[in-house]
Amino acid sequence: MRAFLALIFLTFVMNVESSRPLMAFTPSHGWMNDPNGQFYDSKNELWHLYYQYNPNDTVWGTPLYWGHATSKDLSTWKDYGATIGPDRDEDGIFSGNIVVDHNNTSGFFNDSIDPRQRVVAIYTYNTEGSQTQHVAYSLDGGYTFEKYEHNPVLDVDNINFRDPKVFWHEPTNQWIMVIALSQQFKIQIYGSIDLTNWSLHSNFTGGLFGFQYECPGLIEVPVEGTDESKWVMFIAINPGSPLGGSSNQYFIGSFDGFEFVPDDSQARLMDYGKDFYAFQTFDNAPKESGVVGLAWASNWQYANLAPTKEWRSSMTLARQMTLASRNMNPETKVLSLLQKPIFGESVVAANKISKRNITGQDEQAVKIHKNSTGTFSFDITFSVDSSKNQTGQLQVISGQNGESIRAGFDPTAGQFFVDRGNTSGLKENPFFTDKTSAYVEPWKHQNDLPVYKMFGVIDGNLIEVFLNDGIATLTNTFFIPGTEGLEYLEIESSSDAIHIVESEVKELKLRATS
């Protein structure tokens, strides 16, 4: 009887939460925004993700907690719910991060705690009239936390001072904190030897301002094809981004432990979609994983109104970040981020179609139907022949019940697009922009024709598109009523100028892992 009721309940939950992504993290219930405190536990070989969390409602509100989830492979998640909460119901544990204090610089640990699990969280404690930086530590590897008794550890008497990101800087033997003096458009850089006493080193500003800065990050990122690395500064701006609302920008430069100096004055966007915000990297990630991070897949312009029910908001897929020198145009190469989605070992193909050499107009070049999850990936390499009629597009279309999203390439404009205009959820919202787009130089030339690559994932109510190995990305949410994974995904070509060199479409599912 109990099993039967549980089944009814489960069916009900699955219906109302029908657009929940499979691989991108969502909270089991309640409201979620920024990712926080991501770290890798190298003892248990486990990725930890924390997140801004209101378990009591599906809109932002206080008391605001850090939620907590873990994953063996960054694709299958286990959610533990609220983990660090404020002292008063009107307060919030705002964004921040976690470091692994191997050497017990903080003094919070004794020898009984494995050095790989000496977990210290640094976050903004928010009250109605203050934002100060607090510390908490975990004696059980990140599942429960003790608040430091002498909090706050940093207070500059400014009510818009938040979102610390801390990391160990080996060359200067100190902890570094980057944090936003949000409304002064300053990213402040502090140093500490013990995580509790901080001194100001420098300030950084630049690029797009918007209304304010939030959620900075600073990390050393390898340059592909070299033994070198550069430092990358991430800054979230909201509202007032050029695309409307929330957006992430980044800067490439050098960091000596005291000052971040950008290599140039270029303003770079991390993503050309509407739903990529508050990106943050994992601390202590294993060397072979490289630089790994993820963002909140939403936009404050409409985040609280997204038509999901038991839960609201997902993260993006985890992405691996590298730098590469790539052409912006035929004359100039610049260093840019390459972002690649991570598919853990739990992700397997439920279904797969591969096709090569599709030329000209083919309205249903490839079509895959839902068999299992309705979560799809697509990977297309194509060339463009400008001597042919360029009318029409290469499109990947996915949907059901007459609604659909599409991603594609338009030979006339020579640009990529994602279009969520044929979906009804949030259509009336004045900020839910239908079309976003990006320009990239050809991936290579073959037989004198430009060749491009478009990889994408459609996961629940999220589409993430990666162009030419991730030199530009487009991340957008969409809301098709009654979705439990989409019914189909097809590749269409309506242009004689497009030649699909190769394509692979998969339906993805998760298998149980050890």
Add this chain to the structure above:
Amino acid sequence: MRAFLALIFLTFVMNVESSRPLMAFTPSHGWMNDPNGQFYDSKNELWHLYYQYNPNDTVWGTPLYWGHATSKDLSTWKDYGATIGPDRDEDGIFSGNIVVDHNNTSGFFNDSIDPRQRVVAIYTYNTEGSQTQHVAYSLDGGYTFEKYEHNPVLDVDNINFRDPKVFWHEPTNQWIMVIALSQQFKIQIYGSIDLTNWSLHSNFTGGLFGFQYECPGLIEVPVEGTDESKWVMFIAINPGSPLGGSSNQYFIGSFDGFEFVPDDSQARLMDYGKDFYAFQTFDNAPKESGVVGLAWASNWQYANLAPTKEWRSSMTLARQMTLASRNMNPETKVLSLLQKPIFGESVVAANKISKRNITGQDEQAVKIHKNSTGTFSFDITFSVDSSKNQTGQLQVISGQNGESIRAGFDPTAGQFFVDRGNTSGLKENPFFTDKTSAYVEPWKHQNDLPVYKMFGVIDGNLIEVFLNDGIATLTNTFFIPGTEGLEYLEIESSSDAIHIVESEVKELKLRATS
């Protein structure tokens, strides 16, 4: 009989060209893109506008000319069509500008030419394999041109070297040219004493890169409320702007006749809509007019596909530019451009409705019907009470036949928007984004409530919205079939939080001027 046929022809033309703006300049027929060579003839008190022009088709193509138009007041235009053409059909007279060479530094003029009409054009001559800078001069005040016999005057052996903007720099007694080394993301600054011999002073780069730089500008702009002025550098980028495709950015700094040094590293957008590109100012504008300029109201992503017939593309309205120190948020003021639309003396109200003190939900707070032109302006000052239910929006809606555009403010998001999603023209185009938006701080506070101002013009197929005296603007084209000016404009409030302090809606028409 001839008059009768002319009338039939005119009626036909009016039908097929139904969405033609009234005040924003459009060519009588053919294709137009960037504004070029704008100058003011202070002898005849006449504004001259030139423009990139293909008279033989309604898509971009060669031979590409400079077209020419004049206006007494920047609102009523007289079009002269093709004025400077290339030597060969496959070439183009690309963008550039005009200066008034009062002192005959060029030696092109003799005493018979009034100093106020010594017109010299500097433009890019484009061939399939080269872009070089050429000069031409006019002995009749700008209606016909003689090409300089020793062209080119500047050739750096680069095929992406274009769009010179020249002005007289009084403190250093020289002509200054800013010009784009497009694909190196360099704005080069040259000096000359005679408009024909040029030497390189410096390079400038920064901000958003996109695929390439185009159409730079540099001009001294007064700072409101002070006796000071700053130099503003304009740069157009296309494609690859954050909003998709074409966009204009600007920098504020100092210029000593040799080098432009920006005050800060902020990247600033000139406009938050999709259709504002290649902005350029008028040379020799009278002091009382201040800094005056206009942009091409389109986007290369879809410009050639816009569903107009005999003509394609309009300019924006002329705008007056000043600088002002304004809050980006409660903690920080920065210097930003203020842009105000110019309505010449030929623009008069055909119809007007003014209303004050409209509170709460009022679905048809103000409604004005087409009487004359279907060109409307709206001017709304409103306050927002966050203690009340903020659901709903303040909206200005204009349309006909069930299609419409809207501009408004959403109290929940605290942001402004323009939405062209309910129009059918170009709807299928993957780059014709429906919704664009902007954040601005309140214009002022009254009775502790934030007060905002939204001014807008709906002129043919163009909507331009100016927030809080033009601290942010949103410029978008739209295409409603069968439009000959829209049928109505209404102000709606569906939010209890909105109080309309005052509003004025006008239908605008042009009267004949001397």
